[in-house]
Amino acid sequence: MNERIKRALKxxxxxxxxxxxxxxxxxxxxxxxxxVLENRKSEVFxxxxxxxxxxxxxxHGYAVPFLFVLFxxxxxKAMRKEPDSSGVAGIFILLIGMLLFVASARTIQPRLALxxxxxxxxxxxxxxxxxxxxxHMLFPAFFWYFAIPIPGIQQTTNHLQVIVTQACxxxxxxxxxxxxxxxxxxxxxxxxxxxxxxxGCSGIRSLMALLMIAAIYAYYSQKEFWKKAxxxxxxxxxxxxxxxxxxxxxxxxxxxxxxxxxxNAYHDYAGLLFFFPAALLGLFLTDRLLNFRRHxxxxxxxxxx
Numbered sequence: 103m104n105e106r107i108k109r110a111l112k113x114x115x116x117x118x119x120x121x122x123x124x125x126x127x128x129x130x131x132x133x134x135x136x137x138v139l140e141n142r143k144s145e146v147f148x149x150x151x152x153x154x155x156x157x158x159x160x161x162h163g164y165a166v167p168f169l170f171v172l173f174x175x176x177x178x179k180a181m182r183k184e185p186d187s188s189g190v191a192g193i194f195i196l197l198i199g200m201l202l203f204v205a206s207a208r209t210i211q212p213r214l215a216l217x218x219x220x221x222x223x224x225x226x227x228x229x230x231x232x233x234x235x236x237x238h239m240l241f242p243a244f245f246w247y248f249a250i251p252i253p254g255i256q257q258t259t260n261h262l263q264v265i266v267t268q269a270c271x272x273x274x275x276x277x278x279x280x281x282x283x284x285x286x287x288x289x290x291x292x293x294x295x296x297x298x299x300x301x302g303c304s305g306i307r308s309l310m311a312l313l314m315i316a317a318i319y320a321y322y323s324q325k326e327f328w329k330k331a332x333x334x335x336x337x338x339x340x341x342x343x344x345x346x347x348x349x350x351x352x353x354x355x356x357x358x359x360x361x362x363x364x365x366n367a368y369h370d371y372a373g374l375l376f377f378f379p380a381a382l383l384g385l386f387l388t389d390r391l392l393n394f395r396r397h398x399x400x401x402x403x404x405x406x407x
Contacts, residue, residue: 122200126222129203129215146212153251162311166249169318173242181227184235192229192236195221213250220244241321248314262309265342267299270350279357288353295361299349308373309341312381316340319385329392333385340384344377351376 130147154163202218205211220243227243228236263286271283280291289296316337320330351372355364 146215149212150216150249158251159310160251162314163249170242170245173245177238177242180238181231181235187232187234189229189232191233192225195225199225216250220246263299266346266349269346270353274353295356308345308377312341313337316385323389333388336388340381344381348372348377
């Protein structure tokens with residue numbers, strides 16, 4: 103890989119590549135391109151950081167830069183073990199990123215620049231080190247997508263509110279609970295308690311965090327691409343099921359006469375004590391099912407040893 107880097111630095115494209123890197127940093131962190139954004143930072147990177155708040159369900163965005171550094175470090179260690187290969191594909195990936203930056207400036211859409219950033223990072227690595235080595239930077243680079251604010255997230259929140267409310271109502275009535283459902287509100291038919299399934303109970307925050315965790319777990323635990331994609335896709339149903347049980351147990355506790363406890367202490371800590379352990383267990387079981395034969399061989403080897 104070192105020889106590949108030396109040859110790349112001597113290439114006629116080395117200087118333009120360095121200039122692109124400087125321009126990207128200037129464009130993202132210094133240049134005030136998006137002055138039309140009222141009451142927000144007009145620099146792209148700081149505009150993205152400004153969106154990492156509870157209102158946008160992006161509090162996990164603060165972890166992305168630190169994880170990017172960590173994953174890049176692991177990627178560089180893996181790159182050193184790879185043989186020399188062609189890095190022509192990196193030029194085309196770079197061009198995609200550059201076109202997205204130009205489109206961002208022309209349309210005054212900062213998300214396009216942020217979408218193009220991983221193409222710049224991974225394309226540069228692939229061009230300098232070759233495809234076999236540079237591909238290890240694809241995951242760290244595109245991991246930045248978890249920090250980009252998603253438009254229309256509130257509409258998704260509304261849909262998830264309806265899903266969890268209807269699921270809790272129908273399952274509860276099927277189990278013999280006397281419930282009344284009006285909109286996103288579920289109450290006892292005997293007027294003992296009443297709960298409003300608010301936006302925070304929709305599960306969107308847990309879903310976004312679990313998607314990020316599932317991406318990390320899938321990438322570093324699976325070898326085949328289809329297994330990585332399947333495990334990542336499993337995060338969505340696991341989040342829905344986990345959030346359903348979290349909200350449903352609140353209704354069960356209220357029906358048992360512990361409505362104040364369910365609405366306060368249990369509601370605040372159920373996510374940490376119930377949702378994430380159950381969701382992570384689901385990811386672990388998915389891994390065991392996908393790699394049943396491999397894990398079985400390991401057990402046999404240990405027994406023989």
